[in-house]
Amino acid sequence: MDAALMQLLRAVDTPTVCNAIEVVEGKRGFDRFTRGTMLCSAPQAGAIVGYARTARIAALAPPSEPADVIRARRMAYYKHMATGPRPAIAVVEDMDGANAIGAYWGEINTTVHKGFGLSGALTNGVMRDLGDLPEGFPVIAGSIGPSHGFVHVREIATSVNIFGLSIADGDLIHADRHGALVIPLGYEAALAGAIAKLLDTEKIVLNAARAEGFDFAAFEAAWTAFEAART
Template sequence: MQSGTLEKLRQYDTATICNVIELFEARPRNRGFMRQRVKAAFPELPPMVGFASTATCRSFTQPPERQLPIVPDLISRWGELDGPAVVVLQNLDTNGAAAIFGDVLCNSFAAFGAVGLVTDGQGRDLAGIAPLDFPVFCDGIVCAHGYMHLLTLHEAVQVGGIVVQPKTLLHGDANGVTTIPTQIAADVADACAEYAQAEAVVIEAAQTGTASLADLRAAYAEMAERIAKLNARLRRN
């Protein structure tokens, strides 16, 4: 995938990305995005865009007595990706919680070019991670890392209510995390500006402070017309 496409995608928030994906009608509107348990730990950061490097792990259960993969083993797989890595960790523990990530993991991942981390588990050390400007998405904070260990690498994982395959294109910010089908990624990036302009018709009318209900109805009608035209064009593609 061209770096220009990724850069365009970074210019828009995840909510806009989801809006535009819907217009392609490539998947149901209630599929492809992570549920609210997976939240941005640093919602002030700009959007994260990258490709999933997946692993399963546990932190509350003691590790099995066999050789297990470690962080450098996961990093060594990033050459398989089509761009920067987003580490996606599925927590297999259901009987308790300890931290899946902290400042050691995030510094390690960031040093080798990762652009974010997503997990359905918990994290810690936010004060040590914050200076990295490294987006992390998780299900809360806990002080201890317990028995944190990796189990499998670059297999399908289930995080935030969806299945994430290795190499899946992800976009995330304060709104949450979504997948982007790679076959439409470039067109999604190109269509975001037009979608934002359509929404701006209503937003600008509302912000004048003088709009009547008739003005607002007209603005909504114009927005709907613009989005319908964009939908028709993207659906044909």
């Protein structure tokens, strides 16, 4: 990805990118984003942007396969996370869903993933060790909990579902404390211009609302100009 675009995407929040995609499409209705409230280990850290490295885990019950099979899959998982295009985000679905108890994302696992060069993690599952997670590796998760349960890897590089968002291995992800979205393939070239247009048009209303003497007449004039600029 173009370095300037990557820097821009990291500098803006996920709602801005969501709106900018609608600018690219020329209409409302973009829907490739998470639903519900997610938790972020470092809410002030800003956005994480990268290509998804996907997997699925479970933790409620111990694995039924032989130990050597489980270990081989675990090593295959870490090899998958350690390779592939960069920047990258670990996107891991907990198959236990709302009943998830296995805090896969603690101090050790986040440090390992950061060492592999990943930018952060996105999961519907559990995180822990909040005071000990490494800087520069935000985790956006479904919940916080104390136990790792019987956590084990079930699938690698398959499509996952995170809070209603279907994500395939290799999808381009933008995520922050608001949740996450998938940037559709082929939109990259138009995003920088769309973000600039979006921010410029928003200033029409924001600057007016922050000015001395703002009243309904000033709002009406600003909103009219705002609507004209968006079309």
